[in-house]
Amino acid sequence: MTGVFIEFRDPLFGVIVFFVLIFIVAIFSYWWGRYKLKLEDKTLNRFASQFHKLPNEKELKSLISEAGLSEKSWLLLASTYEKEGDFEKAIEIYQALMEIQKESASRHETMLLLGQSYFKAGFLERSRDIFLQILKISPRTPQALEQLLLVYEYLQDYDNALEVLQPLQELGEDAKKDKLYLKAVSLIRGNKFSQNEKLITLIDEYNRHKKLSYLIYEYLFRHDSKMAWSSFDFTQSERIADILWYLNEDELDLDIIAQNDFLRELFTAKGVVDLADESSVFELDVLIKLRHAGEKGANIQFEYLCDNCKQVFPFSFHRCPSCHTIDSITNEMILTKDTIEENYSF
Numbered sequence: 001m002t003g004v005f006i007e008f009r010d011p012l013f014g015v016i017v018f019f020v021l022i023f024i025v026a027i028f029s030y031w032w033g034r035y036k037l038k039l040e041d042k043t044l045n046r047f048a049s050q051f052h053k054l055p056n057e058k059e060l061k062s063l064i065s066e067a068g069l070s071e072k073s074w075l076l077l078a079s080t081y082e083k084e085g086d087f088e089k090a091i092e093i094y095q096a097l098m099e100i101q102k103e104s105a106s107r108h109e110t111m112l113l114l115g116q117s118y119f120k121a122g123f124l125e126r127s128r129d130i131f132l133q134i135l136k137i138s139p140r141t142p143q144a145l146e147q148l149l150l151v152y153e154y155l156q157d158y159d160n161a162l163e164v165l166q167p168l169q170e171l172g173e174d175a176k177k178d179k180l181y182l183k184a185v186s187l188i189r190g191n192k193f194s195q196n197e198k199l200i201t202l203i204d205e206y207n208r209h210k211k212l213s214y215l216i217y218e219y220l221f222r223h224d225s226k227m228a229w230s231s232f233d234f235t236q237s238e239r240i241a242d243i244l245w246y247l248n249e250d251e252l253d254l255d256i257i258a259q260n261d262f263l264r265e266l267f268t269a270k271g272v273v274d275l276a277d278e279s280s281v282f283e284l285d286v287l288i289k290l291r292h293a294g295e296k297g298a299n300i301q302f303e304y305l306c307d308n309c310k311q312v313f314p315f316s317f318h319r320c321p322s323c324h325t326i327d328s329i330t331n332e333m334i335l336t337k338d339t340i341e342e343n344y345s346f
């Protein structure tokens, strides 16, 4: 026994115990640090989720009715969600607001916003029902009529869309272009008339009103290029340059092309004819000179600008996807590298 006590008193034993203690403290302190970090992370996430997660319908109603935030603040919050593309949250806020605005005058405004949100989110039937509900209460609401017209058009319900034009005209809105547009789209998409009847009616409509040139010539060139060239309006050559540019060679009428400066330049730039030495359009001028120099590495692509809201799109449109203006398209040429010719060149 005396021997064992002597060993415990050995200085080496003390050093070992000291290091073991340090090790235990280090392990414990590491574990505690990690545990605290996890705990903080959890609390932080829970706190942050309050800002990402919208309260459920019941919570939302009680939050709004408690008047913690003004109606304006809720509308601002909903419009922020809309701008971020989160229509579901915006719709929930509008619905909850409408619940407490039963007799209030501002309910009308919230209904309009709800209808617009449904439309943007693609719930066209729900959007239509909301606008019809508004018009039932206040038939002379131009915003609701304009939105309803748009919804009917998207639903391809052209008869009802045309009916909406009547009250809009009574309110002093200029709906002539809308009427021509809806009639043309209805004719093109409908199956009441044969292809030939559609083409003849569209040419007749264009000759009478000189409107919707992009829509009408796009349809004519797609279905009967001969008929399109025979009723060609030279004043619209630049406006429909992209439609002409993408035509196949067998769809071209070289006699008609030779009669017009812009057409000569456009198709010389494309390399189909050689009837121009230069062009006042920069992109065409560069291409013509490259063709004459025997270079084939360039081409033209198009992008599309809305004359009204000035937004640019990579695709053509008949009603601006952003501001919904009819026939506001302007094409813009972009000089590009001709990748196809480059791929095949050695």
Ligand SMILES: [Zn+2]
Binding pocket: 306, 307, 308, 309, 310, 311, 320, 321, 322, 323, 324, 325, 328
């Ligand atoms: Zn626009």
